[in-house]
Amino acid sequence: MGEMCKELLKSKGYTSEVVSSGKEAIEKVFMDGVYSIVLTDLVMPDIDGIEVLKKIKQQNPQIDVVVMTSYGTVTNAVEAMKLGASDYITKPFKRDELVVVIEKILQMQRLEGEVDRLRSELGEKYTFGNIIGESAKIKKVFEIISNVSNTEANILIQGETGTGKELAARAIHYNSARKNYPFVKVDCAALTETLLESELFGHEKGAFTGAIKDRIGRFRTADHGTIFLDEIGNISLAVQAKLLRVLQDSEFEAVGGDKPIKVDVRIIAATNADLEGNVEKGLFRRDLFYRLNVIRIFLPPLRERADDIPLLASHFLSIHNEKNRKTVEGISREAINKLMSYTWQGNIRELENVIERAVILCKGKVIEPADIPLYQEKTGFPQGLSGKPLQELMDQVERQIIINTLELTGTDKEKAAKVLQISRASLYNKLNKHKINESL
Template sequence: MAMAEMCRELLKSKGYTSDVVTNGKEAIERVTIQDAYTIILTDLVMPDMDGIEVLKKVKQQNPKADVIVMTSYGTVTNAVEAMKLGAADYLTKPFKRDELIIVIEKILQHQRLEGEIDRLRSELGEKYTFGNIIGESPKMKKVYEIISNVSNTEATILIQGETGTGKELVARAIHYNSGRKDNPFVKVDCASLAESLLESELFGHEKGAFTGAAKDRTGRFRTADRGTIFLDEIGNISLSVQAKLLRVLQDNEFEAVGSDDPIKINVRTIAATNADLEDRVEKGLFRRDLFYRLNVIRILLPPLRERSDDIPRLVSHFLSLHNKKNRKKVEGISREALSKFMSYHWPGNIRELENVIERAVILCKGTMIEPVDVPLYQEKIGSIQDLSGKSLQTLMDQVERQIIINTLELTHADKEKAMKILNISRASLYNKLNKHKIAGLLPS
């Protein structure tokens, strides 16, 4: 009892609150009634119920509670056994007062870190729940229904939709509502990597496998083991990489570049594309057998122009988001500005809408977003009459060029910010800058 009182007084002097009981049975009764104890300090040798039994029962009652066992020199072996059963630490008597405080503070720091990890995991899960896929239109309700049905299965998913429709958001919602949610979600942007780099990125390589392979590389599939891999813009991968990917989907194994040793994995695959894969199959650009493997469950995301009833909800969502992000207090959007949104065709879909709202929030001088605050890209490239006689590819290039220019204007030519807003890789951004001859137009 003298040891217990000494420990209580020591803890009190350091600002900690503690309770003292005289035996193991009383300790278990206290823990059963009140689960607020985060650390239990118990002697190892006690009458009636020893410290090992206390440890077992505490862990059954409250698995998150940490137990420290105190032991004399002759029972250190028992302390090691206690550690195997889940004890957080042990102290050999007699111990210095500072030793106890050091052990307790180390455990409390670990608990704080675990709490932060749990909080972040919870926030991440909430971010990608269905509630964050905004929309009540019939086509979106169909998407929700499919996500709900497939999330907790192991089915391979193919998500198809135009650029900016939210394919990655749907992929993450599936992952974070599945049994794999506590394991990695690994995204690969297949469009931004050259063929030689993509194979190594996906499957890894051994040191010396090719020029420049100075050390082993794990690869994204192994990183995603027991989790989900998201292959974005899968329509861009070469036939040789397609063959290797097909084997992964069929047999759950592959070899790293430069190795003959098969690597077994347990990964769920979600693929996405804005391309017409059936057309690419017919043209011999995409393997038919791989298409069938990917197309177990297909989710078609509608473009924003086909779900315009959802625009007011999306505007409200992005307005709240970017007010908070940019420390602004824009109260809403005028009827005239919203009418302008409702009649616009949104070639960049939800991503374009979010960019326009963010720009408006930043530049708006009043409390309401007005039409003058939302110059739309169609207005900058000309009216429908001005576009007649031009090919679809030419029109798409014009829109893409203007989107990039406006994004760079918004970010004051900060390419890192532009990459994040456009959701493209560095290589992809620089390729588009060169393609559209934009670099020379940027502010110095």
């Protein structure tokens, strides 16, 4: 039997060894440790297959064990599966049956290896070392993140757009005990109230128009892992109530459902809004704020940590050289000075975009000031017809649309939010952003 299996596997390109007893198999695995799969009979004269399975799994849990059994001992094979066998095959078997079992296990090993590789890459990508900077402010952030990562505390990250809130959240997750489970991001500002509720908690078929089948939400996807709620200041009071229940009881109901669903999820929330101000205005639940605000991390804007710009610029230069197959060697002192004197309203994200553009368009070996036109310059990135930057024009248009809507609704904020298809919290954030007088 052993020699037949060996010849069959050899014909398929696999190398195998045959031993005459269970004891010899255990010794060989212990001494060599180079085997991917062990194929063992259940019934042997010295040590039976169950004992071989136990010993091998104790020594190396990564080795897959397949047991061979006759029709009369299938119950023993089932017992072997409970003890960790990967599969079993019933004698007599066809040649192709054995090949299918072996190849299925090898394919699973390759997939598991790929998952481990990707997980390792993610862990490396989001190590604390990738939070770049040596300024006192960023060192303080690094210290807090290091201290809280391996706890179960909920975390609130505050900072302007582009300061690296998601990077910080991922660093916390991938350095925690939950790192082998999902990290799930939800952009709360990008969805309407109904869609956000469905996205977070899932829905049952027929729960609303368009719900043609059941759907699990992001909380269930993130079970045992971390859910990152970006721009949490934009969620409605109704969704806040369901979120509070998850924080308090670790359970919720899907939209249209009535059965509690239990989850084990760590919540990291982020915002660029003044949540405390929203609490006072009645736009954000006070109890939810306190639940989220167990640990608060403030990410400083780039203009307050200008000393970190040379390090960040060098980091992005390396990344975008590789990404764009370029060989730019460095950034001149004059160009660095120019970067350090800019206000960086878009923070780290804007800096990275500027460096990527410079890498792509740079004609020399070193990036010079002329390679990094900035928004406040008259000769720079494409501008609107009025000579103003595109973002400023977009802000002006958004401001005027909000003012017009408020006038049409008689300054009724709730009606205005519905017309604009945004939450009330999001509307108030925009009123603050554009300095629109709320007495309109």
